[in-house]
Each structure stands twice: as structure tokens, then as C-alpha cells.
Amino acid sequence: xxxxxxxxxxxxxxxxxxxxxxxxxxxxxxxxxxxxxxxxxxxxxxxxxxxxxxxxxxxxxxxxxxxxxxxxxxxxxxxxxxxxxxxxxxxxxxxxxxxxxxxxxxxxxxxxxxxxxxxxxxxxxxxxxxxxxxxxxxxxxxxxxxxxxxxxxxxxxxxxxxxxxxxxxxxxxxxxxxxxxxxxxx
Numbered sequence: 723x724x725x726x727x728x729x730x731x732x733x734x735x736x737x738x739x740x741x742x743x744x745x746x747x748x749x750x751x752x753x754x755x756x757x758x759x760x761x762x763x764x765x766x767x768x769x770x771x772x773x774x775x776x777x778x779x780x781x782x783x784x785x786x787x788x789x790x791x792x793x794x795x796x797x798x799x800x801x802x803x804x805x806x807x808x809x810x811x812x813x814x815x816x817x818x819x820x821x822x823x824x825x826x827x828x829x830x831x832x833x834x835x836x837x838x839x840x841x842x843x844x845x846x847x848x849x850x851x852x853x854x855x856x857x858x859x860x861x862x863x864x865x866x867x868x869x870x871x872x873x874x875x876x877x878x879x880x881x882x883x884x885x886x887x888x889x890x891x892x893x894x895x896x897x898x899x900x901x902x903x904x905x906x907x908x
Contacts, residue, residue: 728858735862740869743843747836754828783812792816799823833877840874841890843867848897852904864901873881 788803796803796818804819847867854860875890882890 731858732861736865736869737867739874743870744873747839754832756825767881788816809840830881837874837878840870844871852901
């Protein structure tokens with residue numbers, strides 16, 4: 723097989739393996755959905771505080787600002803100030819909605835678990851690829867393992883503490899150096 727065909731096959735295997743693992747994780751370990759934590763229609767953008775209310779022409783609404791103490795308290799709790807509307811769609815008061823924080827907490831745990839699963843699958847792929855003899859398949863499986871680790875890391879990177887990032891990068895570097903010596907030493 724020509725060198726270009728080997729490279730193309732290796733790259734193809736790497737990409738498809740990473741997609742296979744990514745979709746497999748999503749198929750068997752479903753992500754949390756926003757609608758399961760926040761009722762439909764609860765989201766109102768923060769910019770709404772600075773807009774006139776949109777209502778039927780026959781209705782006139784008096785715009786109400788959220789109370790400053792509620793803003794401070796809600797910000798401290800990491801909640802979302804949400805308007806409570808009457809039957810005409812006019813804002814009658816505000817409250818601190820915490821469903822967004824709950825959803826973010828659950829999503830962070832989900833992303834951490836996806837990271838762990840992806841890291842395990844990626845490391846297993848790297849090890850399998852290191853011991854296979856056929857260069858195109860070996861490189862493809864190793865590349866897929868690396869892409870899978872990158873996928874999992876990107877899912878959790880924003881929530882990972884600095885020491886976790888440092889540790890993960892150190893482990894990844896050590897594994898890649900070890901694989902380089904294992905696979906490419908003459």
C-alpha cells in the first residue's frame with residue numbers, strides 16, 4: 723500500500739473512532755436537558771430590564787425595575803433574576819430563579835463524567851494501537867484515542883481546577899513520549 727493510502731486510512735480511522743466513542747457516550751449516557759430543570763418559558767434575557775414591555779396594544783403596562791436588594795442577593799446566590807408576569811403579560815414582580823444554577827451544577831458533573839469515560843477509552847485505544855503491527859490501523863487507533871481524550875478534556879476543561887489541568891497535561895505528555903519511544907524506536 724502506498725504511503726499516502728496508509729496516512730489517509732490512519733487519519734480516517736482516527737476521526738471515525740473519535741466520533742464512534744463520542745456518539746457512543748451520548749447514546750448510552752444521556753446529557754442533562756435544560757427543560758428537566760427549568761420550566762418552559764422561564765428564561766428571560768437580562769437585557770429585558772432595559773426594554774419596554776411588549777404587550778397587546780390595548781394593554782398598557784407599567785415597567786417595574788427589580789429591587790436592588792434582590793439583584794444583589796440573586797447575584798450572590800448565582801441565580802437569575804426572572805420576572806413574574808400577570809395574566810396580561812405585564813411584569814408584576816421579580817424573583818431569583820435558581821434552576822439555571824442547578825442545571826449548570828448537573829451539567830458540570832455530566833461533563834466531568836464524560837471526561838473520565840473519554841480518558842479511559844482514549845488511553846485504552848492508545849495502548850491497543852501501540853501493540854498493533856499494521857501501521858495504518860495502529861496509527862489510526864492511536865490517533866482516535868488522542869482525539870477522544872481531547873474531546874473529553876474539552877468538555878470539562880472550563881470546570882477543571884488548575885492543578886487538574888496541569889496533571890492531565892503532564893500525564894498526556896508522558897504517555898505520548900512513552901508511545902513515541904515504544905512505537906518509533908529503531
